[in-house]
Amino acid sequence: MKLSGLILRVSLTAMVLLSLVFSALIWRNPSRLGRTETDSTLKTTQATGASAQAAYLLVPTSAYYQAAGGKVQLLQPDASSTGQIHETIHDWQLKKINRSVQLSTSALAALLTQQETLQLTFGAPVTFKAFNANYFATPVKNAPDFQFNRMIIDLSGSKPKLTLVEDNTRMSRTATLGKAPLAGLQAYLKKTRPSGLPVQEKRLNGKLMTFYTQGIAVSPYAFLLDQQTANHFVSLLMPTTSTAAVDSRELGDESIYTLGDVRLTLNSSSNVVQFEDPAKTVASKALTTALTKSEAAIAKLNLQGITAMHYFGYEKGSRTVSYRSYAQGLPIFNNLDNGVVQTSSTSSGLTMNFSLDNLTVAIPTSQAKKQLPSTQQVLSELATAGYAQSTIQNICLGYYWRPQTASSQVVDLTPSYFVEINGQYRRYTEWLTPDTAPANRGAVQIIQ
Known part of the structure; x- marks a missing residue:
């Protein structure tokens, strides 16, 4: 046998052996099954998330x-x-x-x-x-x-x-x-x-509220923002086998999507969505029913930051259940209702309001804690500005979500006191500004 023939045979044998080795490695490598395993994992995660949301x-x-x-x-x-x-x-x-x-x-x-x-x-x-x-x-x-x-x-x-x-x-x-x-x-x-922060619970206008008995220091926060499009929620709330079945049109600042009697309306100025489904009527006025229906409705949104969202309030007349995002156990507020979901299930059907922008996970920050006065000091400042005690519906410690640019993926949360007057929550410093403070200023009695 010629030397060249021997070399060729050895080379071919080595190539076959290498091929078998690599084939074995590929079959043993889980990445080969990546598509199948990913699909299976995704389905499991979604099912777990839906069942745990409530x-x-x-x-x-x-x-x-x-x-x-x-x-x-x-x-x-x-x-x-x-x-x-x-x-x-x-x-x-x-x-x-x-x-x-x-x-x-x-x-x-x-x-x-x-x-x-x-x-x-x-x-x-x-x-x-x-x-x-x-x-x-x-x-x-x-x-x-x-x-x-x-x-x-x-x-x-x-x-x-x-x-x-x-x-x-x-x-x-x-x-x-x-x-x-x-x-x-x-x-x-x-x-x-x-x-822990020292507190006392006192009644103000008949409602038990948390009073911080001394000045407090609270850490600011930063959060990753989940920004979705209207089409994302259209696909979740208005599923159809034919995309042409969903009609869309623009009307001023609003984008309106309809599928039969079902309607989804996006306000482009605020990024707030209103969803209406008149077929999902509910006759019961019980709070249990309202809570159960609201949980089922929110589950369809598949929100990324659901672990940070909690039940915040219930309006009996309209049967409106409100959920709000929380950070460190404190509620988050802003002027655009980001991080808020409201549902109402009545004899007229289901109505749901929510934002395209929602928080996901906290980001470590090195910002110094913000110093805030005691609750009593806040009430004293409101009294000096002319607000009667009877006008204050609630006062709580929370975070202010400052509006960000459309391209921002991070939001800053600043601690502050939030005061509810006439059904509207604002930072207490906002109520003290000249354009919001009542004209009839004067000393009024406040809780001691």
Whole structure:
């Protein structure tokens, strides 16, 4: 055999062996199955997200711990305290909900200041039926349906005790707990209590509000922004096999999309969308129904920042349920209703208002904490500006979402007090400006 022939045979054999080796590696490499695995993972993520959204939406918005030294609001950097607490006690078991009792004014005051209690509050009253379906891993069977806005967990004994209270009516129910280990919750409280903000809960115009008893320092935030187009939500809310079936037209600042009687309207100035589906009529006026329908409606939006959005309020007349984005457990406000979703399910159908711009995840920032006055100081400044105490519907600590340019993917959140007057929330400094302050200035009585 010639040398050249030998070399050729050896080369061919080596190439065959290399081919077999590479084939084996390719078959063993998961990236070969990338398309199949990606499709499977995507479907699983979407299904999990849809089923878990209600649990995020109905998580309490504020957490307080009452001890001998007073009450503090728990704020955890880059996370939601109420969300962390929910994860910690999710596997607790409620065995029974006891009969309702109406507390006297003094009894409620004593309960709110009871030592060694963790108190979790919602933005507005919820029903136990909606809460029971989402908060704990195992729902209570055959439980009564009632409204409450506060969970009080007594940690003074070896076993926790749970009381559910509606602040305005003073109706309360105790719950019998089965499996309820305390170690995880106690560890979390030990970590977060030292940095809590001192507070007192006082009534202002009949409503319990959180008063920060001294000047406070709150960290600014930065968030990634999820910006979608109207077409994105058209595909989610108005699915059709033929794109031509969806009619679109421009009318001034509005883009209107219709599919039969279903309509989606985008205001290009504010990026706020209104969706209307007259076929989805609801006869029931019950709050449980409103909450359940709103959860189902929001699930169809597939929002990226759903973990930061919580139940904020309910307007009984229009049956409007409001959800708002939160940062560090504090609500976020701006002038364009970014990060807000409102739903209304009535005999006229479903109406939903939401923004194309929504927050996703927090970004670390090195900005210094912002100093803010006490709540009493804010009320004093409003009084000096001429606002009567009776005009103040609510006052709360939150974040201001400053409008950004259309190309910005990051928003800055600045802490401030927000005051509700005539159904509108504004930073307290905005109410103090000459163009918003009432003309009839003068000293008025404020809560002490």
